[in-house]
Amino acid sequence: MxxxxxxxxxxxxxxxxxxxxxxxxxxxxxxxxxxQNLLNRFSDIDENNNFSSVVKNRREYVIF
Incomplete structure (x- = not known):
């Protein structure tokens, strides 16, 4: 495949x-x-195409 x-x-x-x-x-x-198909557990895109993330510190993301 x-x-x-x-x-x-x-x-x-x-x-x-x-x-x-x-x-x-x-x-x-x-x-x-x-x-609607994005995997958005830690971030999102709103209806105005603005990106937001719950991860404030990139190093913190490594723990997940």
Whole structure:
């Protein structure tokens, strides 16, 4: 199975810690995702296309 055009999937590889967790990266290049399909647990886009996030400190996000 291959990803759709414009979607890039990569493994995070070896990490300094937590190697028992299999993390990956997902990029969307020139791919439109409808707002109602966004995974928005930590951030959101309102009806005026303004972005907001509950994560104030980027380092805090790593804990999640």
């Amino acid at each position: 291959k990803p759709s055009k414009g979607v890039v999937i990569e493994d995070m590889g070896v990490k300094f810690e937590c190697n028992g967790v299999d993390n990956g990266k997902l990029w969307f290049k020139n791919v439109r995702v409808p707002v």
